[in-house]
Amino acid sequence: MTTDLDRVRFAIQDTTESAGPKPAGANFDDEELTGLVTLEGTWQRAVAAAFEALAGAWAMYADLWVGPRKESLSQVAERYTKLGERWREQYGYAVQRGVYVAGVVRVDGYSDDVASDDVDITSEYGWDFEYVRPE
Numbered sequence: 001m002t003t004d005l006d007r008v009r010f011a012i013q014d015t016t017e018s019a020g021p022k023p024a025g026a027n028f029d030d031e032e033l034t035g036l037v038t039l040e041g042t043w044q045r046a047v048a049a050a051f052e053a054l055a056g057a058w059a060m061y062a063d064l065w066v067g068p069r070k071e072s073l074s075q076v077a078e079r080y081t082k083l084g085e086r087w088r089e090q091y092g093y094a095v096q097r098g099v100y101v102a103g104v105v106r107v108d109g110y111s112d113d114v115a116s117d118d119v120d121i122t123s124e125y126g127w128d129f130e131y132v133r134p135e
Contacts, residue, residue, distance in 0.1 A: 048087035
C-alpha cells in the first residue's frame, strides 16, 4: 500500500473488482476515493467519509423475507454507520476550507485604517486559532 488511494481501498475492503462494498458488489471509482481524500485532508478521514457514503447507499434497501430466508440489508447500513463513527472518533472531521473572515483589526483600539491582512493577531495577541490569509 503505497498511496492514499490504496490505503482507503484496503480499509473499506474495496480491493476486488465487481465485489466491492457498494450495493450489488459495485466498487468505488478512483475519482470518488481521490475526491474524498482531497475533501477530507487525510486518508483516514476519507475512510470515515467512505463508510458514511456506504451507509447512505445501503440505507435505501429494506429487509427482505422470502419464505424462511431473510436478508437484513438495513443492518448493513447500520454497520457502516458505526464504522464511520469509529473512524470519525479516532481521526476527526475535515477542516472547513475556503471560509474567510474579512474585516479590520484595530491595532490601537481606535484606528480603523489598518487592514486585517496587515496584522497577524494570532502572534500579536496569543490567540489560539489558525489565521489564514486569502490566496
